[in-house]
Amino acid sequence: MLLSLFDGERHGYAIIQDVEARTGGELRLSAGTLYRSIARMVEQGLIVEVAGRVAADDERRRYYRVTPFGITVTRAEMRRLADLVRLARRSGVTPDTAQ
Amino acid sequence: MTFYRALLTLYPKEFRTAYRDELCRAFGDRTRGRSRLAVVAAALADVLPNAAAARWEIWRAGHRRTTIVADLLADTRFALRQIRRAPLLSGVIVAVLALGIGVNAGLLTLLNTYVWRPAPGIPPDPSVARLRPLVSRANGGFADVGLSYPAILDLRERRDVFADVAAWSSTYLPVDLAGGPENIIVSYTTANFFQTLNVSLPAGSGFSGDLDRSDAPVAIIGHSIWLTRFDRSPDVIGKTIRVMNMPFTIVGVAPPYFSGVDITHFGDPMIWLPLGARARLNPNAAGDIARRDAATLRSVARLAPGVRPDSVERSMSMLAAGLAREASATHTGLLIRAERLTGYPEGKSDRTELLAGFLFIAGSRRHDHVHQRQRALAWACSCAPARDRRATVARRHSAQTHSPDVD
Numbered sequence: 001m002l003l004s005l006f007d008g009e010r011h012g013y014a015i016i017q018d019v020e021a022r023t024g025g026e027l028r029l030s031a032g033t034l035y036r037s038i039a040r041m042v043e044q045g046l047i048v049e050v051a052g053r054v055a056a057d058d059e060r061r062r063y064y065r066v067t068p069f070g071i072t073v074t075r076a077e078m079r080r081l082a083d084l085v086r087l088a089r090r091s092g093v094t095p096d097t098a099q
Numbered sequence: 100m101t102f103y104r105a106l107l108t109l110y111p112k113e114f115r116t117a118y119r120d121e122l123c124r125a126f127g128d129r130t131r132g133r134s135r136l137a138v139v140a141a142a143l144a145d146v147l148p149n150a151a152a153a154r155w156e157i158w159r160a161g162h163r164r165t166t167i168v169a170d171l172l173a174d175t176r177f178a179l180r181q182i183r184r185a186p187l188l189s190g191v192i193v194a195v196l197a198l199g200i201g202v203n204a205g206l207l208t209l210l211n212t213y214v215w216r217p218a219p220g221i222p223p224d225p226s227v228a229r230l231r232p233l234v235s236r237a238n239g240g241f242a243d244v245g246l247s248y249p250a251i252l253d254l255r256e257r258r259d260v261f262a263d264v265a266a267w268s269s270t271y272l273p274v275d276l277a278g279g280p281e282n283i284i285v286s287y288t289t290a291n292f293f294q295t296l297n298v299s300l301p302a303g304s305g306f307s308g309d310l311d312r313s314d315a316p317v318a319i320i321g322h323s324i325w326l327t328r329f330d331r332s333p334d335v336i337g338k339t340i341r342v343m344n345m346p347f348t349i350v351g352v353a354p355p356y357f358s359g360v361d362i363t364h365f366g367d368p369m370i371w372l373p374l375g376a377r378a379r380l381n382p383n384a385a386g387d388i389a390r391r392d393a394a395t396l397r398s399v400a401r402l403a404p405g406v407r408p409d410s411v412e413r414s415m416s417m418l419a420a421g422l423a424r425e426a427s428a429t430h431t432g433l434l435i436r437a438e439r440l441t442g443y444p445e446g447k448s449d450r451t452e453l454l455a456g457f458l459f460i461a462g463s464r465r466h467d468h469v470h471q472r473q474r475a476l477a478w479a480c481s482c483a484p485a486r487d488r489r490a491t492v493a494r495r496h497s498a499q500t501h502s503p504d505v506d
Contacts, residue, residue, distance in 0.1 A: 012121050013128040030141075031125040032110075032149030035118040062121055 001029075001037055002046065002066055002074045009050050011061040012038065038064060046070035100127060103142040109150035111157055218442035219365065220357025221296050228408045228437040229360065230254070230264070230398040232419075235432040244430060245394040248311070248374065248387070250422050251289070254400070254435075260414045262403050265295035266396035267359070267371075272380065274370060275341040276320075276328045284369045285342065286359055287377045293319075293351075295401050296360070303336045303351030310373035312388055317376075318342070319351035321358070321369040340370070343380050347372065360399050361444040391425045400437065411437035 004010060004018040015038075016029045029037075041047045047070055050063040066074070088094075103126050107115050126145065130138045182189040217223055233241040246254075246266065254264045267288040273280040290310040293300065305319055318340060320329075329335040339346045353371070358364045378385040387393035402408065415435040423433035 013125045016125060016129065028129075030145040030149065031122045031129060032145045034125060035122055036114070036149055036153055039114060039118065060120060061124065 005066040009063045009065040011063050106146040214443040217440045218362050220354045226402045227440050229440050230400050231436045233434045246396050247391045247394045249391050262401040263295045264400045265289045265292040266398045268395050284364050284367050286371045287374045288371050300351040305351035313375045314379040316347045317350040318347040319371040321353050322355045324368050325352045362442040363444045408437040
């Protein structure tokens, strides 16, 4: 979801569609899962609701964007995952051999 | 959509209020074009787990504040992990803490047992007070002095202040307990000594009648002597011990740990003799019982009902002035104070010696070895300031010659 908002401000359903597209349809977020995550990330300061942004199709939609703190956290998580993958490769572990 | 909107009531109120419209819109977008049955199934699959999860998160967050036990367990686990990472440093810290806590607990226990409360063997009684006759020093302080037996009788006459007054003095004498003579603390006491302290004897009747002026050859032995030399036999009453080679009949056994009014002789084997026996054992002291200038006795009193220790000095001012005139050479400016009875010896300014005594008590609870006491005193001497060390050595030396009193 954070990666989805890296490209710009999005409303809830647009995030669902973007996540689905990025994962090739493997991850389809339900509305409840999406907004529980949004509520938690707003509380943690990772994203904020954009004030005054009006959608073209429905002016009642609420848009969200990632905060600088959210960007920092996203990059830290990317580094962590990259390090994990590098360690796995050094050890000769690949997705095919991980079993 | 109506069904989905109804299901939203399962969410917590705050969440539902904040995101109801967004949820409905996103759900409508996702299920657009599906059959009614599929929409109902999707609504159930969406709301039921998410509403349960949202409520669980709120419940857990609320309980996290009150789960002190869980936090403590987490902190403990963290501490154990830290200890495992640095075992040497942790071991040193734990050892220092354990030593500090142990020393503090031990010292406070000793102070409570032997100093703040009455000496061992004496039941706490607020009406029993130690009398402190004091004279002014040139440097502005006060020095403890003794009282004569006639002065003790004068104090007893003051029934408005004292219900009873007892006195004693102690010395080392060679005593034969059937194993050969050995130096033992002998305390000369007035006949009412044990009664005034409310100390009951586990065996024997003790001193009876007016033995103060009598040289009756009777003795009360310490509990440790009864245990170690007479095998705690009840037949000990009536047996004979020899003090300075003179026979004395045992008429009582002191209670366990009792060693007098304070802890000066705690742990030492002791015997108690009537005050009048002093003249029998020391011919030079034959007339002391009647002399007002033979002020060698220490005293303890049972206060009259309603009398407080801090009022005794004022009540005794006239009597003290008279006693001071009678012994002007040594008792000028005499004050007689009464203090709450504790095991702390009066007039002991040398705290180092007292501390060494505590450590001796803690390390050894044996009652029947005089040489251990001498070792402890030697240690105390080595710890004490030079002035007090000289005084202590002189006192010890004179004690070995069996003549003067030790306190």
